[in-house]
Amino acid sequence: MEHEQAAARAGVVIRELRELGEFEQVYRLFDEIWHPEPANAPVTVELMAGFAHTGNYVAGAFAGDAMVGASVGFLAADRSLHSHVTGAVIGKGVGYALKLHQRAWCQERGLERITWTFDPLVRRNAYFNLVKLGxxxxxxxxxxxxxxADAINEGDASDRLLAVWRVHEEEKEKEGAEDAYPLVREADDGQPLVAEDARGRRVVLVGTPRDVERLRRQDAAAAMAWRMAVREALGGAMAAGARVTRFTEGGEYVVVMNERAR
Structure with a gap:
């Protein structure tokens, strides 16, 4: 099966977690990834125990005896699983294998979709979610x-995109970006450059900074300028009914505008 093949390529075994010691391993792994303040942990040991006991999704990826990835989610409305938090070592394919395991788990239970949130400014996450997973x-x-209050997000606004992943694969709309209008792009100095007027445009591009996490550390004002620019452009368009159809290799959201809002 696809999720088993992905796990084998990543050199891990993925399984659901049931024991208190396993939940403690997840807690320590997430602490190493995000370095949160003690009161701001992504998920507590007690909550994981409750989730697992009531049939929700708590899974870990193991390379030998070492836990190198984990995911925690809970059942939600409309036959869906909300994937609350997933963390893994970067660059090993563990995160991808975890998501495929999660999808197979949902398929076995007759669920229809998986949802989660991600920071729209983080390019690698946007590419992974929209391109790799679909x-x-x-x-x-x-x-x-x-x-x-954690080492990655502290000092920034916590705007998120809600990602929806259909459990059963379907053909995705892939609007071309060749003639799209660059609504937000990166200027030579790294700041966001916002077009003055996108009225009448059918397809627009909303760019992202090359590395927002580094930018937060080095130039917090520039990082916040990006947050506000993307919030206004992408958030405003989606609130008016626009659809995001793809994410380019250059780090841009391809957005098809709502005809009534153009």
Whole structure:
């Protein structure tokens, strides 16, 4: 099966977690990834125990005895699983294998979709979600988590895109970007450059910074300028009914505008 092949390529075994010691391993792994303040952990040991006990999704990826990835999700409305948090070592294919395992878990239970949130400014996550997996953003959520106290997100607004991944594969709309209008792009100095007027445009591009996490550390004002620019352009378009159809190799969302809002 596809998820088993992906796990084998990543050199891991993925399985559901049931024991307290396993949940403690997940907690330590997430602590190493995000370095959160103690009161701001992505998920607690107690919550994982409750989730697993009530039939929700708590899984870990193991390379030998070492846990190198984990994912925690809970059943939600409309026959869906909300994937609350997934973390893995970068560059090993573990995250991809976890998501395929998660999809197979949902298929076995007759679920129809998986949802999760991600930071629209983080290019690698947008590429992974939209290109590698084929999920699609269906809502722009402003300050979804409020203030976040961890090493990656601290000092920035917690805007998120809601990704929706259909459990059963379907053909995705792939609007071409050749004639799209660059609504937000990166200027030579790394700042966001926002076009003055996109009225009447059918397809627009909303760019992202090359490395927003580094930018937050080096130039917090520039990182916040990107946040506001993408919030206004992408968030505003989606609120008016626009659809995000793909993500380019250059780090741009391809957005098909709602005809009534153009």
């Amino acid at each position: 999920a699609r953003p269906e809502a722009y959520l402003t300050e979804f988590y409020g203030a976040m």
